[in-house]
Amino acid sequence: GGATGAGEVTGSGEVTARIRLTDRTFGLAPEEAVLRPPSLIVGVGASKGAPVDEVLALIEGTLADAGLSPRSVARLATVDAKAEEPGIVEAAGRLGVPLVTYSPEQLAAVPVPNPSDAPLTAVGTPSVAEAAALVEGAQLLVPKTKSAPEGRPAMATCAVARRAPRGRLAVVGLGPGARDLLTPRAKDELRRAAVLVGLDQYVDQIRDLLRPGTVVLESGLGAEEERARTAVAEARKGQAVALIGSGDAGVYAMASPALAEASDDIDVVGVPGVTAALAAGALLGAPLGHDHVSISLSDLHTPWEVIERRVRAAAEADIVVTFYNPRSRGRDWQLPKALSLLAEHRAPRTPVGVVRNASRADESVRLTTLAALDPATVDMMTVVTVGNTATRDIAGRMVTPRGYRWQQDPDTKEHAAAEAGR
């Protein structure tokens, strides 16, 4: 465990060197090289006037005894009162690392294995070295150790901790379902993950792509908040986490609750995916050729008044609409209501596409009209795309024109833009 890893540098298929990434000292094999991560934090305490040689000898001896490399020391840490103690400041300088300090209150709040009354009296915290090493949430490797000068009492203490690596949360869209609509980037992120968090049915969809040993934290429907919190908490522990969602994980899905939880102490990577509106559009023809809006009809998340206002806006502004979550067993009047709002501004023959489980084995695609759509044929696995006044059924395909003014227009710069800007 810890900050140890190994990789191979290869050229034309041959191994030329073995690189190890570790803060531990060890005998290198002939073809090995080592990289030192800045992973160690050394907590330091010292009496007033402690000589730099004593502090430095303590630190170096402690690291050597523990089999740890001084090159992996990221910083020295101590209490505010010792911020200008010459022996500590100079030790940091000779090691070439920064010195950071904490208030007695911050340090007193850190549970440590070896508290003591002496520093409590002197600087207001029962531990300096151990607490300063641990205060940022690291793992204690060497407990408090005293210096051993010849012929007088020790004037310095130190403790060594390994800080957790920075966690990484990848929010991964799996696409609409078919394996060949999963992007290579999504696949790579799944392979990279040490911890996978997701809805059980989506986990099943990609379980074969995970590395052996990946920790899978799957949960059932309704546990969205819990999944978001779990993913962020695992990343905070320094794990490489993949949080999965179908389609694009940022669209009505897990990215939003997870990022609402995440602070800047973890890295976040979003992998976009083919969302249901696009998957349905490709099956129907080209309904999204011009402006289009995605609206969820689920009024569990959003007051119906807000949804209705958005549907009315789309109707009045003649925007193509894709409805997500259009209808469920207990929620049956919202879709007819939404369609009737659109029908106030669009002809009965306006094309409507009904796509269920796009790209999955049981996919179904139907092209109908605003007048003819039977809402009873729609369920939660379906997205419904309603054309605008320009949308046409052309040879059984649903097409919304881009408009063709460009044909006459000599401004080729704009043509570039029109396509390249997408």
Add this chain to the structure above:
Amino acid sequence: GGATGAGEVTGSGEVTARIRLTDRTFGLAPEEAVLRPPSLIVGVGASKGAPVDEVLALIEGTLADAGLSPRSVARLATVDAKAEEPGIVEAAGRLGVPLVTYSPEQLAAVPVPNPSDAPLTAVGTPSVAEAAALVEGAQLLVPKTKSAPEGRPAMATCAVARRAPRGRLAVVGLGPGARDLLTPRAKDELRRAAVLVGLDQYVDQIRDLLRPGTVVLESGLGAEEERARTAVAEARKGQAVALIGSGDAGVYAMASPALAEASDDIDVVGVPGVTAALAAGALLGAPLGHDHVSISLSDLHTPWEVIERRVRAAAEADIVVTFYNPRSRGRDWQLPKALSLLAEHRAPRTPVGVVRNASRADESVRLTTLAALDPATVDMMTVVTVGNTATRDIAGRMVTPRGYRWQQDPDTKEHAAAEAGR
């Protein structure tokens, strides 16, 4: 050429048989099998009372002489006046194929190598056999041949044509640019294409994925209509065509003009891709966590009044907006105007994401606010995402909440829907 192809059936890596798909007769090798496509059309002419044996002998002899298999005959074809001529009807019956007939006007309109006055007088077209074989746009393999009965004049003619295979137009979204955001399905379609049609800069992006020999029809900016027409025309010739676009080819791109041209005589396959709004969203955080609209600010394609109406609608209904084609050299007032419309309903600190060339080498990502955005930093390679009143900058990431009523809600069916419906 023609309807000939070969493939291998393999089991555990071993070749077990070689299957050929062809309408040609030939000696089979020991481990070969053959599949017969229904590719041949036999045009037939006959005098009144022509015996079935004479008609059948003519057809079978003609096919044999040309090295063509009778099992590949899809149908017999003649003029309407011969629809009930017993020799022809029975020949079709014995061959097990349908008989189709055409009006003299339809046949007279087909250019043929061997027109004649006799049928023109008799049935009103200068060719029956050749014209009937060719009327659906097939390729003539055997010109008009007469029967050779012993001791009397010929009473039957025939000609053989091979019909063009049904063309296939794949409209392929390449994603935002990075190779690892190109879906495997898109890659497969590029490999499958015999003809590739696209904007030169997008062709450059994927040229290495094409099979050797793929015909590449690339054109420059401003030739959108021409590309659409070319792609459809190539498919109509029976080709396997891939028409490419960046992002999702159905969003402000080539699918719409191409499908406006296409009729039902070709197959169309759409391959959805990661559109710019999604690629930008993944980089920004989770701005599209709830309802969102894509609006193009290019008023070359659309009157500004329509665009303004749509922006106003998004503003009033509090919908997150992604602007495509937001600004170009000659078009600089539209974005500020659109932002000012949104600002009438949203606070100055509303998060705004500015993403240029998402996933490409020169990608840039900026998170700013409605008040602070400098439109001069935006160009046609950029998409601009404006949050709604609920959107927040959380730890430097742009997040639009889904809302969390589900936490309290016991209706787990709806939870399923909320995520699975995407």
